[in-house]
Amino acid sequence: MTEEVASVGWDAIDTEMEKLYGEQEPKHYGTYLPYALGGPDPLDGISAYKAETPSPHWHFVTYGFSELYEKESDNTEDSGYGFELTFRLTRGADEEEPPAWVLNLLQNMGRYIFNSGNVFRAGDYLDANGPICLGAETELTALAFVHDPDLAEIETPNGRVQFLQMVGITGDELEAMQTWNTLGVLTAGLSYIPKYLTDLERTSLLKIAAVSEAIQHGAEEEGSNTGLLYVSQLAWEPGKKGWFTKTPSTLQLGAKQAEIIGKLLRGRIRKGNRLRLIGSHIQVVFEPGEKAGCIVEEDEIRIVLNESATVELSLQLLPKESKFEIPSLAGTAFHIVKTNITDNEGNVVQVIG
Known part of the structure; x- marks a missing residue:
């Protein structure tokens, strides 16, 4: 029984x-x-x-x-x-x-x-x-x-x-x-x-x-209620200083999410709120401040944006492959890479960027 x-x-x-x-x-x-x-x-x-x-x-x-x-x-x-x-x-x-x-x-x-x-x-x-x-x-x-x-x-x-x-x-x-x-x-x-x-x-x-x-x-x-976004192609490459040249630190984003990140920055930073991007190996936090700048910490990258930096960056974040810097944020570059959309079997069905 x-x-x-x-x-x-x-x-x-x-x-x-x-x-x-x-x-x-x-x-x-x-x-x-x-x-x-x-x-x-x-x-x-x-x-x-x-x-x-x-x-x-x-x-x-x-x-x-x-x-x-x-x-x-x-x-x-x-x-x-x-x-x-x-x-x-x-x-x-x-x-x-x-x-x-x-x-x-x-x-x-x-x-x-x-x-x-x-x-x-x-x-x-x-x-x-x-x-x-x-x-x-x-x-x-x-x-x-x-x-x-x-x-x-x-x-x-x-x-x-x-x-x-x-x-x-x-x-x-x-x-x-x-x-x-x-x-x-x-x-x-x-x-x-x-x-x-x-x-x-x-x-x-x-x-x-x-x-x-x-x-x-x-x-x-x-403004935007989205304070956190998972970003699959998020990466950070520290800058290098040489005798005659200086390479800026570079933040990598995928083309699929670049444009929405730009819109979120306008909807968050302008209202005094932060935006946190979470990748598989790194976290990047955009936050409002009077002076634009980049702060590298042990567990995250903090990018401070003022009004002009927010506008400049958001206008450049488009769904196409590109590399650029903005005048208000010296020493930091951005790299938009192509995004491959795949089906359940791993086949690429669309390329963005």
């Missing part, structure tokens, strides 16, 4: 979904072999419900980021990572099965979080570097995270669980979120994507004049 494992965390999620959808039996996709035993899928399950308002769509919910069974972690406040993911996708009138690509997307998010330990919160975003639905002709190439509008935070026997909804966004919407903030951009366009519905066929919200103007106004008034 085997002892039955209590599924108090799973049951708590089911209870919340029943409040929304009553006795509707969801399409459920479970995992046969647990991830801990070598299975390919980290999530124990994903359910998809048919929702009708504000328009027909699939409402997905995950099971596995929180503690579904017995309490295992020492964190008494949160259950597991403290959240489950949801996703809303427009549904055709004759659709009876949810598209498999969403299940793969959610499992891939699980792999990323389980392997890296990086967790998401409302207001975060993630660049997918390509269509969120592989092979689809869609402008949605990134994801944003918000609280699910229908699922409030719950307390379970294993701790607190929030429901974070992923939202498919375009490249220019991602840039607007970086230069202002995620929730501001989504709120500005909410009437066009009610309940943060993902529609693979939609175009950018920034093509709507009222939304674009609201975002521009918000960014100008409040």
